[in-house]
Amino acid sequence: MNGSHGTADRRDFLGGMALAAISTSASCAADQQSIASPTGLIIREKEPVNLEFPFPSLRGPITPNNEFFVRTHFPMPVIDLKTWKLTVDGEVEQQLTLTYDELLKLPSKTMPALLECAGNGRAQLVPKAKGLLWDTGAVGTAEWTGVPLSTVLEKAGVKKDAIEVILQGADTGEITEEPKSPGAIHFERSLPLAKAMKPEVFVAYKMNGKDLTREHGFPVRAIVGGWYGMASVKWLTRITATATPFEGFWQSLEYAYWRRERGRPTLTPVTEMQVKAQIARPALSEAVPMGKPYRVFGAAWGGETEVAKVEISTDGRKSWAAAKLLGDAVPFAWRLWEYQWDVPKIPGRCSLIARATDAKGRTQPEKHDKERRTYMINFMAPVDVEVG
Numbered sequence: 001m002n003g004s005h006g007t008a009d010r011r012d013f014l015g016g017m018a019l020a021a022i023s024t025s026a027s028c029a030a031d032q033q034s035i036a037s038p039t040g041l042i043i044r045e046k047e048p049v050n051l052e053f054p055f056p057s058l059r060g061p062i063t064p065n066n067e068f069f070v071r072t073h074f075p076m077p078v079i080d081l082k083t084w085k086l087t088v089d090g091e092v093e094q095q096l097t098l099t100y101d102e103l104l105k106l107p108s109k110t111m112p113a114l115l116e117c118a119g120n121g122r123a124q125l126v127p128k129a130k131g132l133l134w135d136t137g138a139v140g141t142a143e144w145t146g147v148p149l150s151t152v153l154e155k156a157g158v159k160k161d162a163i164e165v166i167l168q169g170a171d172t173g174e175i176t177e178e179p180k181s182p183g184a185i186h187f188e189r190s191l192p193l194a195k196a197m198k199p200e201v202f203v204a205y206k207m208n209g210k211d212l213t214r215e216h217g218f219p220v221r222a223i224v225g226g227w228y229g230m231a232s233v234k235w236l237t238r239i240t241a242t243a244t245p246f247e248g249f250w251q252s253l254e255y256a257y258w259r260r261e262r263g264r265p266t267l268t269p270v271t272e273m274q275v276k277a278q279i280a281r282p283a284l285s286e287a288v289p290m291g292k293p294y295r296v297f298g299a300a301w302g303g304e305t306e307v308a309k310v311e312i313s314t315d316g317r318k319s320w321a322a323a324k325l326l327g328d329a330v331p332f333a334w335r336l337w338e339y340q341w342d343v344p345k346i347p348g349r350c351s352l353i354a355r356a357t358d359a360k361g362r363t364q365p366e367k368h369d370k371e372r373r374t375y376m377i378n379f380m381a382p383v384d385v386e387v388g
C-alpha cells in the first residue's frame with residue numbers, strides 16, 4: 001500500500017477491526033482489545049498494520065487512543081495473559097520472571113510522553129525515499145501508566161559490568177529485502193544503562209487510562225521518553241542486561257544513521273528526538289480567506305530538552321515572528337502553539353514555515369542531512385496554502 005486512504009480501503013479495514021473487537025469483547029478487561037474505532041487514522045499498510053494520525057486534525061495535548069499512530073514491522077503477536085511473563089536476565093544478581101499481576105502490584109507512575117517515529121516526515125524527502133512514506137502524523141502524545149524500568153532492574157540487581165539493557169518484543173519475522181535480517185528475528189533495541197535508569201523510562205501497561213490495545217503492545221510495552229519511537233518496544237517479554245554493546249538489526253542496520261568519527265562514517269543507532277515544530281492548521285493546500293486573521297496552530301517538541309520557542313515565517317524564511325506557546329511545558333510531551341496570521345489582501349500562494357528551538361539553543365536545519373538516511377527528519381518543511 002502506498003498511503004491511500006480511500007473509502008473502500010477504510011471500510012474494509014473497519015470491517016475487520018469491528019470483527020476483532022466483537023470476538024474479544026466478552027473477555028475480562030485486561031484482554032487483547034483492538035483499537036475500538038480507528039476511524040480517524042490513515043492506512044499506510046494493512047499487514048503488518050501501520051496507521052497514521054491525520055495531523056491537521058490535532059486538537060489537544062493528549063492524542064486519544066483511537067487516533068494514535070501505529071507502527072509495526074512484523075505481524076502483531078497474539079499474547080495470552082495467562083502465560084505471558086516478563087523475564088529479566090543477563091548481567092543480573094538474580095534472574096526474575098514477573099507475571100502480569102506481579103507487575104501490576106509494583107509501585108506505578110503515570111506520565112505523558114510523546115512518541116514520534118524516526119521516519120515521520122519521510123514523504124517530504126526528495127528524492128522519494130524507500131520505506132513507509134509517513135506524512136506528518138507518525139507522532140502522538142499519550143499518558144502512560146506503568147512501572148519505572150529502574151524499579152524492575154533494581155529488583156533483579158544489575159551487575160557492575162552491565163553497560164546496556166536490551167528490550168525484546170514477542171513479535172518475530174524475517175526481513176527479506178536489503179538490508180536483510182539474519183533469518184527470523186525479534187523486534188529488539190538496547191538502551192545504555194544510564195538511560196534505562198532514568199524516570200522517563202518505564203514498563204507501561206496503560207495508555208490514557210485504558211489497558212493497552214493490541215496495536216500498541218498489549219499487555220506491556222516500554223516507554224522511552226525523549227527518544228524516537230523505535231526505542232519504546234511493544235509486546236515486551238524480555239529485559240536483558242549486557243556487558244557488551246548490543247548490535248541488533250533494529251539499531252545497527254535499521255534505525256541507524258551515518259555519524260562521522262574523524263571523518264569516517266559509522267552506522268550509529270538513532271536515539272534522541274530532534275527538535276521540531278509542525279503546523280496542523282492550515283493544512284497543505286488549504287484555501288485561506290484573504291485579508292482576514294487566521295489562527296495558525298500546531299505542536300512542537302524536543303527530545304530530552306524542552307522547547308524554548310516557536311517562530312513562524314509566512315514569506316519563505318525572510319522574516320520570522322514568535323508564536324505563542326500554549327499551556328505549560330510538560331517534559332517529554334509536545335507543546336501546542338498558535339500564531340495570529342494577518343493574511344495578505346492579495347490572492348496567491350503562501351508558504352508557511354514553523355521553526356522550533358530548544359532550551360539548549362538547538363534548532364531545525366534548512367535541509368535534510370543525507371547522512372541521517374531516512375530518519376530524524378526535522379528540516380523546516382513548508383506548508384503551502386492558497387490565499388484567495
Ligand SMILES: Nc1nc2c(c(=O)[nH]1)N[C@H]1C(S)=C(S)[C@@H](COP(=O)(O)O)O[C@H]1N2
Nearest residue numbers: 069070071072073117169187229230233234
Ligand atoms: N515489538 C515491537 N515494538 C515496537 C515496534 C515493533 O515493530 N515491534 N515498532 C517501534 C516503532 S518504530 C515505533 S515508532 C513505535 C510506535 O508505537 P505505536 O505503534 O504504539 O505508536 O513502536 C516501536 N516498538
Ligand SMILES: [Mo]
Nearest residue numbers: 117118229230
Ligand atoms: Mo518508528
